Amino acid sequence: MKENKYYHRSRAQQSTNAIERLYITMRHLINRGFYKPMGVSGETLRESLLTLRPEIYGFIAEEKFELDGLMYVMDRLPIGIEECRYINLTSSEGYKDSHFTPIIPPKRRRNCYRIDEEQMNIEITRGRSDIYDILTHLTFLFIESEKIKNRVIVDEEGNVSRDWIKLEEAVKKGKLTTEECEVAITHAANILGRTFYDVRNTYGHYAVPENKERFLHIIYHLGKLAIDEALHNLKRAISFSPVLRERLGHHIHGEVWANNIKDTLAKHGLLDREIHIISANMHSVMNTLYAPLALPKEFKEGNEFVAYEALSDSENSNLRKQVTKKALENGMIYLEDTSGTNINVQVFDTGKLPQDKTPFQVSTPAEAPVIVVMDYAFGEQAYETMDELLKPYQIGDENFHLNVNSISIMGKAGILEGVKGDIMIPSAHLFEGTADNYPFQNQLRKEDLEGHDIGVVAGSMVTVLGTSLQNKDVLNFFHDSTWNVIGLEMEGAHYQKAIQSASMLRGNIKPSVKVRYAYYASDNPLETGSTLASGGLGTTGVKPTYLITEKILEQIFAEYQ
Numbered sequence: 001m002k003e004n005k006y007y008h009r010s011r012a013q014q015s016t017n018a019i020e021r022l023y024i025t026m027r028h029l030i031n032r033g034f035y036k037p038m039g040v041s042g043e044t045l046r047e048s049l050l051t052l053r054p055e056i057y058g059f060i061a062e063e064k065f066e067l068d069g070l071m072y073v074m075d076r077l078p079i080g081i082e083e084c085r086y087i088n089l090t091s092s093e094g095y096k097d098s099h100f101t102p103i104i105p106p107k108r109r110r111n112c113y114r115i116d117e118e119q120m121n122i123e124i125t126r127g128r129s130d131i132y133d134i135l136t137h138l139t140f141l142f143i144e145s146e147k148i149k150n151r152v153i154v155d156e157e158g159n160v161s162r163d164w165i166k167l168e169e170a171v172k173k174g175k176l177t178t179e180e181c182e183v184a185i186t187h188a189a190n191i192l193g194r195t196f197y198d199v200r201n202t203y204g205h206y207a208v209p210e211n212k213e214r215f216l217h218i219i220y221h222l223g224k225l226a227i228d229e230a231l232h233n234l235k236r237a238i239s240f241s242p243v244l245r246e247r248l249g250h251h252i253h254g255e256v257w258a259n260n261i262k263d264t265l266a267k268h269g270l271l272d273r274e275i276h277i278i279s280a281n282m283h284s285v286m287n288t289l290y291a292p293l294a295l296p297k298e299f300k301e302g303n304e305f306v307a308y309e310a311l312s313d314s315e316n317s318n319l320r321k322q323v324t325k326k327a328l329e330n331g332m333i334y335l336e337d338t339s340g341t342n343i344n345v346q347v348f349d350t351g352k353l354p355q356d357k358t359p360f361q362v363s364t365p366a367e368a369p370v371i372v373v374m375d376y377a378f379g380e381q382a383y384e385t386m387d388e389l390l391k392p393y394q395i396g397d398e399n400f401h402l403n404v405n406s407i408s409i410m411g412k413a414g415i416l417e418g419v420k421g422d423i424m425i426p427s428a429h430l431f432e433g434t435a436d437n438y439p440f441q442n443q444l445r446k447e448d449l450e451g452h453d454i455g456v457v458a459g460s461m462v463t464v465l466g467t468s469l470q471n472k473d474v475l476n477f478f479h480d481s482t483w484n485v486i487g488l489e490m491e492g493a494h495y496q497k498a499i500q501s502a503s504m505l506r507g508n509i510k511p512s513v514k515v516r517y518a519y520y521a522s523d524n525p526l527e528t529g530s531t532l533a534s535g536g537l538g539t540t541g542v543k544p545t546y547l548i549t550e551k552i553l554e555q556i557f558a559e560y561q
Contacts, residue, residue, distance in 0.1 A: 012477035018052040019469055020433060026135050030128075030248070034239035037142045038229060045139045055525050056468050057140050065147055065192035066140075067202045072468075073137040074218065078103040078112035079208065082221040084120040085228075085236050087138065091244040092125050092253070092340045108133075109342040124244055125253045125340035129379020129466070129490065131240075136468050138238065141222060148223035149230055151191055158231045163187040164223070171220045176213055188219055251384045257339035258388035261372060262402070264335060264347060271393065273370045274405040276556050279382075279495065282344055283320075284410075284549040285373045286327050287311055289348065293357055294326035295319060308546045330354060343385060346373040350557075360553060362560040369405070369556055376411060379466075382491035386498035390508045404509040405559075406443070407499055408516035408552045412541070413489035414467065415457070415521035416479040421540040422455035423548065424519045429492035430483060432464045438496040443516045448551050454544055459486035461519070463493035470525050479526070489519060516552055520544035 025044045035041040053061045057069040074082075080103070081087065096102065100113040110130065111123040124130050152164040170176060170184035182200070189199040199215075206215040228234040265271050278285060287308060292299045298307040298319070310316050311323065328334070331352030335345040351368030355361050362368040377385050386407075392399035415422055425446050428439040437460075446458040462478050462485050464470060470488060478485035499515060502508040520541055 011473035015052050015471050015474045016433070018048045019465065019474075021048045022052070022136070022469065023132065023433070023465060026132055027128075029135075029238075030131060030240050030245060033242070033245065034237060036235050036237050037138065038236065042139070042142065045135070046143055049136070049139050049143065052469060052471055054469050054471050056470070060140060060143060063147065064194055065144055067192075067194065067198060069140060070144065070218070071202065071205055073140055074206065075107040076105050076133070077108075077137055077141075078105055078114075078120060078122065079214075080114055081112075081120050082141070082218045082225075084114075084118055085225055085234065086119040087236075087238045088115075088119060088121045088241060089124050089131060089134065089239070089244060090121050090241040091247045092123055093241065093243055095121065095123065123340075126342065126378045126381040127384060128248060129381060132466050133379070133468065135238070136466055140468075142226075142236070145222040145226040147193075148191060148219065149226035151193065152223055152227065153230065160227070161191070163190045167191060167216065167220055171213070171216050174213075181213065184213075184216055188216060191223070192219065251388055253340040254381070254384035254388040257337065257341045257343060257385060258391065260335060260339060261345055261347070261389065262393040264333060265370070265372075265402075266393065266395075268333065268347075268349065270347070270349060270370045271400060271402070273367065274403050276369050276371045276406045276408070277386075277389065277404060278371060278373045278408045278410065278552060279376065279386075279491075280373055280408075280410045280549065281545070282346065282373070282375050283311070284545050285348070285371065285553070286332065286346060287323055288546060288549045288553060289350070289353065289358070289360060290327040290330065290332070291323045292359075293330070293354060294323045305543050305546060309542045312542050341377075341381065341385060343375045343377060343381075345375070347371070348373070360557045362557065364560070367560070369560060371556070377491055377494075379490045380494055382494035383498045386495050387502065390498065390502035392508060401508060404513055406514040406516065406556065407495075408556075409492065409495055409518075410545075410548050410552065411489060411491065411519050412522035413461065413487045413519035414470070414523050414525045415487045416475055416524070416526055417457055417486055418455045418521055419524060419527075420521050421544055422457065422521045423449050423544050424461060424487045424521065425449065425456065425458040426461040426486070426492065426517045426519070427458060428460045429496050429517075430460055430462045430478075430485065431493040432462050436493065436497075438493055438500065440496060440500075440515050440517075443514050443555060444518050444548075444551060449518070449547060452543070452547055454547065457486045459484045461486060461492055461517075462488045464488050464490055466490070472526055475526055487519060487521070488525070492517060516555070518548045518551075520548065 022045060029035045029041055050061050056072060057066055059066040095113050102111040113121045115121055122134060152160050154161050166187040167184060185199050185203060186196055189196045203215050208214055225236055229236060311319055331349040333347040337344050348371040350371060351365035353360060392401045413424055415424060425442060425444055427442060428437055430437045446456050449456045460483055467490060503511050503513050
């Protein structure tokens, strides 16, 4: 028993050290300005990732190719990046006004530009966390590309296997018949060390309208770049633009974003009102406030969660438009981001809600709360945006302090003692890799959300440096130790650091500001088959999302009735 405990502890320590090495190396490479992934610096990243063996990257440390991890990564990187030998990370440097068409990955809101056949530029406007995320995913790709190269080159002369020749022929042919496709999948499966069944099952998930055979293209180009580097010395390189390195940490985008919000509040005469900030998605608060008004028929049966599920279905765009129209007519102001933060904002003047038709009533509409809903931040960006938003608004030479009554954070997180769709109520945020911890008085309590056929847990949560860097050894240590961690996410400690400094040290907002944190589980990284790489929540996330939203709004409006 003692040996097992010692083993798990040592594995957790090794993993923690690997995470530390990854981030120290990444920060060094950013300062340096460039590196070659297959050089010495790249080797440090690869070895650290292989020591860590994150759950999300599955078989990364084995000889066979990792398919689920590849899908997770490709959803977060621009289409075509597997073809590019040169990857350049830049700040917002004017590409949006050029002839280049932005490529936006489906699961990460970042603008990317294909400069030519060999180069992809990725625009970084959300801080270091965005860079760490990208470099981790790229390191995974380089490791997997080496597996392909090692299985394809058959001798010291550089001859390649028949499977590779046949795969190349299929890729160059373009559109394939069903029979040709299955032949190509057979050759690809041999190259990847996976079964025909494995590859065929994942094949269709990569298809895009312009390229149904995209999976074959990804595998071929990953292997080709590795082969070209090994046989022809055509090195791959990653660089960081001088402007990006100069701007990192300067809050340039966050300051512009926050000033746009304050300008809007001033323009609509809302600066003197009490303000409640909510970090959430762009639909749950709006739908909770306005959907019953816009869609009385759908909400008549009393089962509002069925109606919310219908609104969450992308096919019901007509219903969504009706709710948005009603909201814009009754107090909502929508601010589409132009700062580069990729964080859109909604401002709700709740005094304009029809008082005879809403459960969210106020006794004096002229003094009704103003709710500012900001879309999800990403990692360290949470500190930048919240810190700037809570700063005073400058009117001429005077500083006008916002009357912030409460700040509520709702988001997705990994859970360590439950299943997808459960709810976590944190009492503190711990910052991974440091001794920093942020206890707080959470206005939301476990009992507030119980009794709705959804699991609810309360305890500490760890703010991780990257969700793609977690493994079971580290997570078991957090969960089983006296830290009593119930889940992991990427923004909580950053938000709380900004809130505490603004309220307790700098005097930007009142010390009595109320805070609410609640998360719903998008995955359980301790359960095989329940990690983020296994797929999204689907409609499982609808009920916890709206349950948390309703409780937040109930607490806000209770002060004004």
